Amino acid sequence: xxxxxxxxxxxxxxxxxxxxxxxxxxxxxxxxxxxxxxxxxxxxxxxxxxxxxxxxxxxxxxxxxxxxxxxxxxxxxxxxxxxxxxxxxxxxxxxxxxxxxxxxxxxxxxxxxxxxxxxxxxxxxxxxxxxxxxxxxxxxxxxxxxxxxxxxxxxxxxxxxxxxxxxxxxxxxxxxxxxxxxxxxxxxxxxxxxxxxxxxxxxxxxxxxxxxxxxxxxxxxxxxxxxxxxxxxxxxxxxxxxxxxxxxxxxxxxxxxxxxxxxxxxxxxxxxxxxxxxxxxxxxxxxxxxxxxxxxxxxxxxxxxxxxxxxxxxxxxxxxxxxxxxxxxxxxxxxxxxxxxxxxxxxxxxxxxxxxxxxxxxxxxxxxxxxxxxxxxxxxxxxxxxxxxxxxxxxxxxxxxxxxxxxxxxxxxxxxxxxxxxxxxxxxxxxxxxxxxxxxxxxxxxxxxxxxxxxxxxxxxxxxxxxxxxxxxxxxxxxxxxxxxxxxxxxxxxxxxxxxxxxxxxxxxxxxxxxxxxxxxxxxxxxxxxxxxxxxxxxxxxxxxxxxxxxxxxxxxxxxxxxxxxxxxxxxxxxxxxxxxxxxxxxxxxxxxxxxxxxxxxxxxxxxxxxxxxxxxxxxxxxxxxxxxxxxxxxxxxxxxxxxxxxxxxxxxxxxxxxxxxxxxxxxxxxxxxxxxxxxxxxxxxxxxxxxxxxxxxxxxxxxxxxxxxxxxxxxxxxxxxxxxxxxxxxxxxxxxxxxxxxxxxxxxxxxxxxxxxxxxxxxxxxxxxxxxxxxxxxxxxxxxxxxxxxxxxxxxxxxxxxxxxxxxxxxxxxxxxxxxxxxxxxxxxxxxxxxxxxxxxxxxxxxxxxxxxxxxxxxxxxxxxxxxxxxxxxxxxxxxxxxxxxxxxxxxxxxxxxxxxxxxxxxxxxxxxxxxxxxxxxxxxxxxxxxxxxxx
Numbered sequence: 001x002x003x004x005x006x007x008x009x010x011x012x013x014x015x016x017x018x019x020x021x022x023x024x025x026x027x028x029x030x031x032x033x034x035x036x037x038x039x040x041x042x043x044x045x046x047x048x049x050x051x052x053x054x055x056x057x058x059x060x061x062x063x064x065x066x067x068x069x070x071x072x073x074x075x076x077x078x079x080x081x082x083x084x085x086x087x088x089x090x091x092x093x094x095x096x097x098x099x100x101x102x103x104x105x106x107x108x109x110x111x112x113x114x115x116x117x118x119x120x121x122x123x124x125x126x127x128x129x130x131x132x133x134x135x136x137x138x139x140x141x142x143x144x145x146x147x148x149x150x151x152x153x154x155x156x157x158x159x160x161x162x163x164x165x166x167x168x169x170x171x172x173x174x175x176x177x178x179x180x181x182x183x184x185x186x187x188x189x190x191x192x193x194x195x196x197x198x199x200x201x202x203x204x205x206x207x208x209x210x211x212x213x214x215x216x217x218x219x220x221x222x223x224x225x226x227x228x229x230x231x232x233x234x235x236x237x238x239x240x241x242x243x244x245x246x247x248x249x250x251x252x253x254x255x256x257x258x259x260x261x262x263x264x265x266x267x268x269x270x271x272x273x274x275x276x277x278x279x280x281x282x283x284x285x286x287x288x289x290x291x292x293x294x295x296x297x298x299x300x301x302x303x304x305x306x307x308x309x310x311x312x313x314x315x316x317x318x319x320x321x322x323x324x325x326x327x328x329x330x331x332x333x334x335x336x337x338x339x340x341x342x343x344x345x346x347x348x349x350x351x352x353x354x355x356x357x358x359x360x361x362x363x364x365x366x367x368x369x370x371x372x373x374x375x376x377x378x379x380x381x382x383x384x385x386x387x388x389x390x391x392x393x394x395x396x397x398x399x400x401x402x403x404x405x406x407x408x409x410x411x412x413x414x415x416x417x418x419x420x421x422x423x424x425x426x427x428x429x430x431x432x433x434x435x436x437x438x439x440x441x442x443x444x445x446x447x448x449x450x451x452x453x454x455x456x457x458x459x460x461x462x463x464x465x466x467x468x469x470x471x472x473x474x475x476x477x478x479x480x481x482x483x484x485x486x487x488x489x490x491x492x493x494x495x496x497x498x499x500x501x502x503x504x505x506x507x508x509x510x511x512x513x514x515x516x517x518x519x520x521x522x523x524x525x526x527x528x529x530x531x532x533x534x535x536x537x538x539x540x541x542x543x544x545x546x547x548x549x550x551x552x553x554x555x556x557x558x559x560x561x562x563x564x565x566x567x568x569x570x571x572x573x574x575x576x577x578x579x580x581x582x583x584x585x586x587x588x589x590x591x592x593x594x595x596x597x598x599x600x601x602x603x604x605x606x607x608x609x610x611x612x613x614x615x616x617x618x619x620x621x622x623x624x625x626x627x628x629x630x631x632x633x634x635x636x637x638x639x640x641x642x643x644x645x646x647x648x649x650x651x652x653x654x655x656x657x658x659x660x661x662x663x664x665x666x667x668x669x670x671x672x673x674x675x676x677x678x679x680x681x682x683x684x685x686x687x688x689x690x691x692x693x694x695x696x697x698x699x700x701x702x703x704x705x706x707x708x709x710x711x712x713x714x715x716x717x718x719x720x721x722x723x724x725x726x727x728x729x730x731x732x733x734x735x736x737x738x739x740x741x742x743x744x745x746x747x748x749x750x751x752x753x754x755x756x757x758x759x760x761x762x763x764x765x766x767x768x769x770x771x772x773x774x775x776x777x778x779x780x781x782x783x784x785x786x787x788x789x790x791x792x793x794x795x796x797x798x799x800x801x802x803x804x805x806x807x808x809x810x811x812x813x814x815x816x817x818x819x820x821x822x823x824x825x826x827x828x829x830x831x832x833x834x835x836x837x838x839x840x841x842x843x844x845x846x847x848x849x850x851x852x853x854x855x856x857x858x859x860x861x862x863x864x865x866x867x868x869x870x871x872x873x874x875x876x877x878x879x880x881x882x883x884x885x886x887x888x889x890x891x892x893x894x895x896x897x898x899x900x901x902x903x904x905x906x907x908x909x910x911x912x913x914x915x916x917x918x919x920x921x922x923x924x925x926x927x928x929x930x931x932x933x934x935x936x937x
Contacts, residue, residue: 002149004199005139006156009131011192012074013160016128017267018168018185019081020045022178023121026088029620029737030095031113032589033612034556035474039380040110044117045125046376050369052129057365063134066141066361067200070134071193073127078189080124085182087120089737092592100593129372132157133364140360145285147351150364151278154347158271162264169260174741219366223356225413227370229295229406230349234371235378236402237342240302241266242382243395244335246476247306249496250455251313251330252321255745256611261324265331266339273343280344281351288352291345291410292428296435298341299403303438305334306396310450319454320497345406346371352413384473391471393447400439407435455497456480464492468566472559479566485846485856489839491567493535495560500606501534503567505836506801508537509706510638510668513717514602515541516693516703517666517674518634520714521778522682523547523689525599529554529628531587531616532605536564536574543574544698552598554583554590588615588624597630604638608652614743619655619734622677626659629679635660642671644743646752650732651742657725658734664774665719665728667760667794670801671753673719687780705837707797707827715787716794719760721774728759757802762795793823800832813892814926820868820900829866835859854883861893870901892919899934907934 024041031037063069095116102108132153139149164185172181219227245262252258280287312333313319318326350367357363386395411428448469455478456466464480471477480492492502501507515538519525526549528542533555542551553575555561561582565573575582583590587603603625605616615621625635637656641649653675657663660677668674691711693699708714720728735742748756766788769775775784796819800812812832819829830836843859861876874897881890891914898907911931919927 001199002139002152004195005135006152008192008195008199009135009153009157010160010163011188011195012077012131013157014164014167015077015081015160015185015188015192016157017161017164018172018181018188019077019085019124021165021168022085022182022185023081023088025178025740026085027117027120028586028612029588029615030088030091031099031117032586032592033615034584034586034589035383037113037586037589039383040114041117041121042379043376044114044121046372046379047118048121048123048125049129050372050376051122052126052131053133053365053369053372054129055126055365056130056133057362057369063137063361065200066134066138067196070131070138071196071200073131073134074189074193074196077124077127078186078193080127081189082182082186084120084124085179096592099589100595129368130365132368133361136364137361145282146354146360146363147281147285147288147347148278150350150367151274151276151281151347155271155274155278155343158267158274158343162267162271165260165264165267169257173739177738178740179738220356222413223353225409226349226353226356227366229291229409229413230346230353230367230370231374231377232402232406232409233295233342233345233349234374235381236374236399236406237266237270237339238375238378239382239386239395239402240335240338240378240399242379243386243392243399246387246471246496247309247392247451248327248330248334249498250451250476251318251497252327254496254498254610257324257745258321258327259611261327262331262335265328265335269336269339270343270346273340273345274347275343276340277344277347277351281347288348289414289424291348291352292407292414293431294341294345294348295403295407295410296431298338298345299400299407300435300438301337301341302396302400302403303442305337306393307443307446309334310454313454319458349410387471388473391447392476393444397439397442397444400442404435404439407432452476452478455494459492459494459499468563470559470563472557474557474559477559477563479563481566484839484842485851485853487842487845489842491535493560493564498607498610501537501604503535503537505706505831505838506669506672510672510674511537511604512541512702512706513666513668513674514538514604514636514638515545515600516699516708517676517714517717518600518602518636519545519547519693520690520711521685522599522632522634523685523692525633526550527596527598527630528552528600528602529598531555531590531601531603533561533564534604535567538602538604539574539580540568540572541702543577543580544702546696546698548579551577551580552583552596553580554585554587556584556586558584588621591621591624591628594628597628597633599630599633600636601625601629601633602636607640607643608648608743609643609745614735614740615737617652617655617735617743618737618740619658620737622656622659626677626679631680632682633679634682635675635677637675638668639665639673639675640671641673641756642748642753645746645748646755647732648735648743648746649756650729651735653725653729654732655734655736657722657729662722662774663725664721665725665759666717667719667798668717670798670804671756671760673760674717675725682778684777685780687782690780690783705827707825707831709825709827710790712783712787713790713793715769715775715779715783716762716766716790718765718769718772718775720765720768721772724768757798760798762791762798765794766791793819793825793828796823797828797831800828811920811923811926813896813923816865817896817900817926817930820865826866830862833862833865835862835866854880854887857883858887858890861897865893865897868900870897871903873897874901874903874906891917895934896930899930904934905936908936 027041102112135153136149140146168181172184176184248262312330316326316329318330321327321330353367354363390398452469459480462482464482466478467481468479475495478494480494481488482490490502490504493500528548529552530538530542531554533539533553539553542548574580606613608614608617656675662681663677666674666676693703694711796815800815816829816832819832827837840863843856846856857876858880861873864873864876874894877890877894880887891910895907895910
């Protein structure tokens with residue numbers, strides 16, 4: 001009987017976790033994926049569980065056939081659970097008008113989210129909440145000790161949840177989709193229901209207690225203390241789960257598999273603790289007398305696992321875990337010990353509570369009600385109070401103290417303190433002393449000194465240093481600054497340990513291109529929407545566009561917006577522009593509830609493989625964008641193919657092109673591609689209108705500094721129009737909400753990266769540009785013809801940048817020679833030499849302040865070379881060489897400059913000086929050819 005019930009409840013646990021995952025995923029499509037929405041949906045679910053706990057506590061002991069009632073509940077969960085999975089996508093359209101009407105009233109909106117979520121989840125969550133009390137009752141009535149029954153069922157049900165968490169993420173959603181996985185979960189529940197019904201027909205269960213005996217006596221002080229302890233345990237553990245997950249994201253990739261692994265570890269610890277407690281109670285019925293010591297141990301383990309986590313990082317060599325095995329190892333180290341102790345505590349508190357209450361169903365119902373209520377409060381407090389108010393480190397401290405309060409409540413609840421053996425009292429005193437020592441010696445400052453410093457060191461090779469940190473509502477944010485000559489050269493935004501955005505040349509190039517490209521082909525646009533702010537580069541490009549009358553910025557994080565002020569000089573922050581309106585909301589939900597239309601919608605969301613971001617790349621999401629575009633409006637959207645395997649890229653492209661028939665692809669910077677589409681097509685413009693940005697005094701310097709030195713260069717970014725994009729997508733199915741795993745966790749291999757590089761190969765792209773109907777419709781004829789030679793410049797740009805991905809490495813000197821002799825570009829030679837216009841501007845300001853240094857002379861030499869002022873370049877390199885003889889390859893720069901200046905004799909002298917120092921093998925042919933054409937006259 002016991003084994004059968006445990007097996008049934010294992011299936012129930014797997015189904016329950018699958019349903020919970022699916023409901024939360026689907027609810028995010030309806031209500032948004034902001035932290036508020038996620039928390040409100042969680043509160044709705046937990047509220048339903050608590051209601052089920054309470055009903056079981058109140059009525060369960062009167063049920064004559066608990067197994068049959070349990071079977072009916074499992075069938076109800078199957079039906080309503082699957083119904084919700086199927087219903088949520090339909091609710092998007094039905095609820096949109098209602099939610100739209102209160103979108104500008106946050107309190108009303110969140111109240112509606114909570115109320116609708118609670119109503120939707122009421123039946124399945126309530127049924128789930130009643131299942132454990134009923135099965136414990138059934139097992140107890142066939143003669144199993146209450147504590148053993150509780151621990152075994154609780155443990156096996158939670159192990160089932162572990163299986164559900166991993167199976168759903170690793171197998172089911174990928175192969176069956178969301179609806180198919182919902183059907184699979186329903187099937188598991190129906191199997192559990194059928195097995196329970198069959199078992200109820202074959203096994204004799206002691207009848208329920210008479211109604212008069214089922215009336216609970218008023219709960220005494222000891223019972224209330226035990227329920228308080230259960231609530232505190234649930235609250236502390238769920239709050240810890242929130243804090244642990246935030247902390248681990250500093251060191252583990254934030255994709256959906258990582259979260260599934262972390263959740264599985266939490267559940268596994270609880271399950272193993274429950275099973276151990278069941279065995280302990282079976283051997284020692286009074287095992288609950290050790291409850292205070294266990295609670296103190298849980299508090300000490302919370303501190304210890306945090307303090308020693310750096311040892312785990314060193315042991316596994318996992319400064320940043322991107323593979324599941326390392327994520328698992330780090331999660332086990334940090335979370336398993338406290339979760340294991342919590343599983344033991346839950347079972348033993350239940351065993352102690354049974355002595356106070358007597359009735360098994362009421363005991364289990366009240367225990368789970370208190371634990372669930374505490375867990376609900378703990379999850380909300382962890383996200384909304386502890387992390388933004390105290391930060392990760394102080395939250396760990398506060399929650400370790402919470403376990404001390406649990407121990408105090410449990411110590412006061414013991415029936416006969418005086419009868420505790422002297423040895424046991426000494427153990428409690430020793431445990432209290434060790435716990436107090438852990439708390440008193442808590443190493444405040446470890447987060448800054450060690451853990452955040454570890455994150456910053458990942459970027460130390462580029463010369464970045466941490467300048468600002470904030471532990472906010474939705475993420476831990478760090479800003480790193482790279483300096484040059486006392487000024488900020490670039491900024492990097494790191495959220496939860498991941499480099500999310502930055503202001504380096506290549507990042508700014510493609511992020512501002514989201515604006516400059518559409519403004520060129522539709523200069524009369526009046527309204528724009530940008531989804532995801534990052535460091536503000538795209539928003540700044542919008543604010544610099546004077547023709548725009550309204551600019552809306554949507555982001556889920558107020559902290560990201562506020563901290564971006566470090567990036568901009570006073571008075572230049574785009575959010576200070578009076579045309580800008582900020583919406584702290586999920587981008588998809590904003591599109592769903594807005595009734596406005598925009599001339600431009602652009603998006604630079606977090607990387608698509610990050611948890612939850614797939615919703616911003618699905619075909620349904622692109623349909624929402626199209627619905628919010630004005631007639632003739634444009635969308636520009638980031639497609640980072642260097643992060644995606646081929647199947648994922650094809651699925652995203654297929655979905656985008658299904659929505660936008662005139663879809664096209666452009667390269668912003670290497671394999672940072674840009675998808676472009678329109679609603680209804682875009683009317684052609686005159687050359688004068690197309691080139692207006694290059695005459696705008698506010699925009700022109702920025703556009704040119706990003707390498708778009710002429711309007712013609714914009715065309716050279718062309719990859720392909722709709723025919724090419726659809727051909728590239730092939731027969732791939734579109735990425736849709738029902739199949740989120742079509743966007744794979746797999747990284748692209750070198751063959752795939754090579755395929756992507758081939759897609760932007762300049763010569764083939766030029767021919768597609770020449771023949772494209774889209775280009776003939778959009779590009780003024782004169783610009784089309786004059787732009788064709790610029791594909792040669794783009795070829796050199798691609799070959800220089802493509803080495804970032806480990807592809808087609810070429811030495812910079814042959815490329816530099818091509819850039820100097822085959823193009824008229826200024827920016828391109830700078831990039832090949834590792835400089836940029838922003839860097840040169842810093843140098844010029846330093847010179848104006850009277851600064852001098854070898855680095856300044858070197859960078860001025862680089863600038864002179866890019867300007868084709870070859871003699872000045874040689875002079876500056878010579879000055880650098882005098883001051884810093886070891887400066888890398890200055891002789892090569894000088895020889896190249898002198899040869900291009902026609903100074904063969906001087907070049908020969910430089911060549912003689914460096915003779916005996918061999919050049920890289922890949923360059924020797926180039927230098928031999930240069931030397932042959934550069935002999936003294």
